[in-house]
Amino acid sequence: MHPTDIYKRVTETLDAGQRAVVVTTLSGDAAALPEKLVLTEEALQEAGGDASQALALSALDAGELALQKSASGGVCFAEPYFPESRMIVLGGGHIARPLVEFAAKCGFNVTVTDDRPSFANRQRFPLAKRVLCESFDRCIPMLNINRSCFVVIITRGHRHDLDCLREILKLETAYTGMIGSRRRVAGARQQLLSEGYTQETLDLVRAPIGLDIGAETPEEIAVSILSEAVRYKRVVSKSHWPELDTEVLAELAAPRSEPRALVTIIETKGSVPRDVGAKMVVWSDGRTLGSIGGGCSEGGVITAAYDVIRNGGHRLVDVDMTGDVAEDEGMVCGGTMKVVIEKYAS
Structure with missing residues (x-):
């Protein structure tokens, strides 16, 4: 499959609320282009399991890039892609x-909904990705709610809260x-139990919502929620939730003629500035998209990327942020990174 089609498939899978893994195989020959394969979570669960599928399953379960090296100098790595974390706020009031x-500033793709036009509008929520007046x-069937969604029920009345929770x-x-x-909340639980909802299901709901920090003002309550x-997202989830750079992914899924x-x-x-899986796109005219950490470490990698654009193939580059170089540059990190640079052919 063409690289652009690979990431287009990833985008479509994430839009459907599902997870995917991209497996990249680099041979020991630096002149060779990498081979890429995309596997959806559904396909992985049904697959028999060769070496690449086993690596992909490991990455999916951990939520982190999984790496495998061969004796011949080749490298295979599997990158998990999870849907962007979305926050659905039901209720547009003071909290x-x-x-x-x-x-929104913490990276959530936020949708807010309310049935009052004066509360559900762009002027009131300029940072929301979507504002729905319904x-x-x-509204709930219109929100494409799935397991990447963090649902916050804070409507203007207890009856509306309970109606939303039922759905x-x-x-x-x-x-x-x-x-x-x-x-x-105790009364609501008893009401739902009498309607046939199980205690196990109700135990999954955080109510009263938010961490107990003694919050009183709307801003403090928002912080607790x-x-x-x-x-x-970061602790209770069974796997690490990998960060998704939507701009980089969109660029990789877009057909381009320029190298x-x-x-x-x-x-x-x-100690390094970015985790495994962080990506950056480099153009021959000096433009970049995304980041692997900035500073002198990124500058050296960009220079190496120009060579890959000219000569093709791929390169493995070690970035050292320890010792005298890091100290002279005033870098706060003190670790090392290995990056792969590949010519991205559209």
Whole structure:
């Protein structure tokens, strides 16, 4: 499959709320272009399991790039792609305003919905990716809620909160939380139990929502909610949630005639500015997209990328941020990175 088609398939898979893995195989011959394969989570679960599929499953389970080296100098690495973490805020009231702002700045793709036009508008939520003015009983099927979604139920009334929760409990999410006092939440749980919902299902709901930090103001409550959502993303989740650079992914999925190089961190040791899997696209005219950490380390890699664009194939480059060089440059990191630079042919 053509590299552009590979990343286009990744984009389509993520848009559907599913996960995918890209497996890249580099031979010991630096003049050879890498071979790429995309495997969806569904395909991996059904597959028999050769070496590349086993590596892909390892990456998917851990949520981190998995690397395998051969005795001949070749390298194979599997990169997991998870859908962008989305926060669905049901209710556009006084807590929603700071929550949407803070969540967007923390990397969430935020959708906020309310049934009142004065509360569901772009002026009120400029950082939201989507603002939906719709009744709560009709909006949930329109939101494409899946297990990459962090659902926050903070409508203007207990009845609306409970109606929303009934619908959300039918879906799989990364996190669901509902606002309310302990007395009100306890009453809601008893009501849902009497309707046939199981205790196990209700235990998945964070209610009262947010970490207990003694929050009182709307901003403080927003911080407590966001903190709990981040904790679920980074700590409670069974696997690491890899960061998704949507701009780089969109560039890789777009057909271009101009030559480019794709840079990927495949191995790190010690303190480094970016994790494995971080990517950067380099053009021959000096433009770049994405980052592997900046500073002199990135500058040397960019220079090597120009050679790959001219000569083709791929290169493995070791970046050393320890010792005198790092000290002279005033770098705060003190580790090493291995990056692969490949000519990206459209």
